[in-house]
Each structure stands twice: as structure tokens, then as C-alpha cells.
Amino acid sequence: MAETIGLGLGAAALVLGVAGVSLELQYRRRPGNDLELTTGLWQQETLSPQHWQLVGVMEFRNLTPNLEIMLPQVSAEVTLLSEGSLTKIQTQTHVKSMHPDTPARADGYWDAYIVKVRKITQMSVTIDIQGENLSDLQTAWIKINYLTYGPEGRIPKVKHIIVPLKFPNPAENPAWREVPAAKGQVLPVKTHLLTNSDDPVGVVKRYVLPHAKPGDIVAIGETPVAIMQGRWRDPSQVKPGFVAKRLCYFFLPTSSLATACGLQSLVDVVGPVRVFLAFVGGAIARVFGYRGAFYQLAGEQARLIDDVTGTLPPYDQFIVLGPENPQQVVDRIKRETDISAAIVDVNDLKAVKILAATSDISSDFLEAALRNNPAGNGNEQTPVVLIRQTA
Numbered sequence: 001m002a003e004t005i006g007l008g009l010g011a012a013a014l015v016l017g018v019a020g021v022s023l024e025l026q027y028r029r030r031p032g033n034d035l036e037l038t039t040g041l042w043q044q045e046t047l048s049p050q051h052w053q054l055v056g057v058m059e060f061r062n063l064t065p066n067l068e069i070m071l072p073q074v075s076a077e078v079t080l081l082s083e084g085s086l087t088k089i090q091t092q093t094h095v096k097s098m099h100p101d102t103p104a105r106a107d108g109y110w111d112a113y114i115v116k117v118r119k120i121t122q123m124s125v126t127i128d129i130q131g132e133n134l135s136d137l138q139t140a141w142i143k144i145n146y147l148t149y150g151p152e153g154r155i156p157k158v159k160h161i162i163v164p165l166k167f168p169n170p171a172e173n174p175a176w177r178e179v180p181a182a183k184g185q186v187l188p189v190k191t192h193l194l195t196n197s198d199d200p201v202g203v204v205k206r207y208v209l210p211h212a213k214p215g216d217i218v219a220i221g222e223t224p225v226a227i228m229q230g231r232w233r234d235p236s237q238v239k240p241g242f243v244a245k246r247l248c249y250f251f252l253p254t255s256s257l258a259t260a261c262g263l264q265s266l267v268d269v270v271g272p273v274r275v276f277l278a279f280v281g282g283a284i285a286r287v288f289g290y291r292g293a294f295y296q297l298a299g300e301q302a303r304l305i306d307d308v309t310g311t312l313p314p315y316d317q318f319i320v321l322g323p324e325n326p327q328q329v330v331d332r333i334k335r336e337t338d339i340s341a342a343i344v345d346v347n348d349l350k351a352v353k354i355l356a357a358t359s360d361i362s363s364d365f366l367e368a369a370l371r372n373n374p375a376g377n378g379n380e381q382t383p384v385v386l387i388r389q390t391a
Contacts, residue, residue: 034069042056068115069114074145142160168192182365186386187385189386216387218333218341220384223310225329227311
């Protein structure tokens with residue numbers, strides 16, 4: 001009798017889970033307030049040693065099918081990251097509409113505006129930075145808060161823009177480190193704080209080529225590549241669904257899938273059906289003593305997602321996904337720079353996972369060279385490692 005009741009409850013739970021997945025799919029297929037704000041183009045100007053100015057021009061794009069979206073409010077705020085104190089540094093932000101059919105107001109008030117179907121409108125943001133020791137500034141983290149009003153109601157949204165303010169000199173000659181176990185050397189290469197305005201090939205050309213020789217290998221961390229691809233998300237903009245809210249409790253607290261937003265980020269990539277079935281398959285596999293089946297069934301992204309606190313500031317406030325098409329990235333680096341390349345996931349536990357590598361790289365040599373994690377897991381800002389075989 002107890003077994004019959006248990007089987008009945010299990011079947012009911014399975015039906016409820018499938019129904020929840022179906023409802024979530026229907027909900028996410030509905031058109032919504034899909035008003036996209038681009039990162040735009042940003043320029044930095046030094047007006048004086050004590051006065052810097054950042055100016056960005058961005059576009060709002062209405063991607064909602066057959067529906068207009070209203071844009072009643074827009075504002076901007078900036079957070080500075082610095083090597084020193086910010087107590088004597090002040091910032092002012094100014095938002096100016098650049099609508100094609102409506103002039104901007106002189107008082108700075110944002111007129112509520114309708115973005116027509118498949119149309120765009122623009123705006124500019126000016127940030128004045130004044131104070132002492134501006135040379136210590138490293139990064140400006142700009143948040144554009146905007147309100148959309150449309151078929152899904154009144155929905156606040158935010159766009160995060162990271163603008164680096166300090167750039168290392170590529171010509172500086174950093175120190176190589178010997179790696180006897182690999183019979184080679186490694187050179188951690190310092191860069192500016194990488195953003196989705198950067199490109200892996202451009203970074204290699206700027207910072208690696210001045211130090212490279214024929215036969216060298218460039219290894220790039222998987223998280224910096226994902227950041228350059230724009231694969232990072234604000235948790236406040238993630239909408240956890242039925243699957244994520246219920247299944248996240250079953251993961252270890254140290255897992256990036258142990259929060260509803262972290263797991264929802266995986267759901268958004270591979271779909272709720274695959275995540276749900278991977279969970280069921282993983283649970284059955286554990287009964288027979290096999291661990292890790294969920295990650296195999298859910299796909300590679302399940303292992304690569306970094307939840308909040310998973311990387312360096314300001315990206316420690318975001319969920320960072322794994323890189324997309326890593327093999328295409330390394331092949332392009334090889335083709336355009338003639339340097340062998342790999343995208344890797346390395347940690348301080350001496351674990352090295354090669355996500356992608358050009359065909360001329362020995363995986364044994366690469367793993368031996370990176371086992372001690374020369375790039376580090378802190379704020380070293382050395383996302384690229386140049387590797388040279390010496391014997």
C-alpha cells in the first residue's frame with residue numbers, strides 16, 4: 001500500500017513538473033516589452049588633469065513584434081572603480097534624448113516617447129568626472145535605468161555598460177615564469193578590464209603580439225571570452241520560472257546553479273525541458289552511484305556558468321555564462337595572428353579544462369603549463385597567458 005502511494009505521489013510530481021515546464025514555455029513565447037538598449041559608442045576626453053569626460057551615444061530598438069513600446073523614463077548613474085580613494089572625486093551625469101522627430105528639452109526632462117514597431121531612437125549620456133588623483137581610476141560602471149510601458153505592463157529595465165579608464169602599456173616587458181613540469185615558460189599578460197566592446201583577436205594583437213615568437217601559444221580564460229561576447233546578465237533582469245525556482249534547492253550551495261537566477265540562466269540557454277529531464281536523469285543516476293549525470297545531460301553550459309561573486313569586479317555582481325562557439329574563436333585567433341590559441345577553464349585546485357584549442361596544440365603540454373594557474377583567480381587582471389616551450 002505504501003509503495004502504491006509513493007508511486008502515485010512520484011507520478012503526480014512528474015506530471016506537475018511537466019505541466020510547469022509547458023506553462024513556462026507558453027509564457028516565454030508571448031511578445032513582451034522587448035525594447036533593447038545598445039551599449040553604444042563611448043569616448044573619453046581629458047579636459048584637464050582634474051576633469052575627465054565620458055560621452056556615449058546609444059540606441060533604443062523596438063524588437064517587439066507588431067507592438068509599440070513607450071519609453072516614459074530614462075536615467076543614468078555611474079560607479080567608479082579605482083586603485084585609490086574616491087572621497088575627493090565627484091561625478092555628474094546628463095541624459096539627452098536624440099529622437100528623430102522630437103527635440104530634447106533644455107531642462108533635461110525626458111519626454112515620454114513612443115518607439116514604433118521595428119524603429120529606433122537614440123540618446124546621449126555625458127559623465128563629468130572631477131577631482132584629485134584621476135589617474136588612479138580604472139573603470140566606469142554605468143547603469144542606464146529605463147522604464148518600458150507596453151503589453152507586459154510597466155516594466156523597469158537596466159543596461160550595464162563597463163568603460164575601462166586605464167590601459168596597460170603593451171610594450172612593457174613583464175617577467176616570464178619557468179614551468180619545469182612542462183619544460184616551458186609562461187607569461188601572464190595584463191590587459192585593461194575587458195568588456196563586450198572588446199574582441200579576442202584585437203586583445204591578442206594589442207597585448208600579446210609584442211611579446212610573442214613563432215611557436216608560442218596564447219591561452220585565454222573562458223570567462224573573459226564570455227564577457228567579450230556580452231554573455232553576462234544582471235540577476236535583476238532574470239525572470240526565474242517554475243523549473244528554476246524548484247530545482248535550484250537540490251544543488252550544492254557552492255554550485256552556480258543553487259540560486260533561482262543562476263539556474264534560470266541555464267534554462268534560458270538550453271530550455272526548461274532539457275533542464276528538467278537532465279535533473280530527472282541525474283537523480284536516477286545517483287541512485288545507482290553515478291554522479292555528474294546532470295551536467296552531462298544538461299550540456300557544457302551547465303558547468304561553465306559563474307553566478308554572482310564568481311569573477312572580478314564589477315562582474316562579480318553579474319551572472320556570467322560560458323563562451324559561445326569557442327572553437328571558432330581560437331581558429332580565428334590563429335588565422336588572423338598566426339599564434340596557436342586555446343580557451344581554458346583553470347582554477348587554483350590544479351584543474352585544467354580545455355574548452356577549445358587549435359589543432360597544433362598538445363593538450364598534455366598545455367595542461368602541464370597551466371596547472372598552477374599562472375593567470376590567478378583574483379584581481380590580477382591577466383586574463384591572457386602566453387606559453388612558450390623551451391625544450
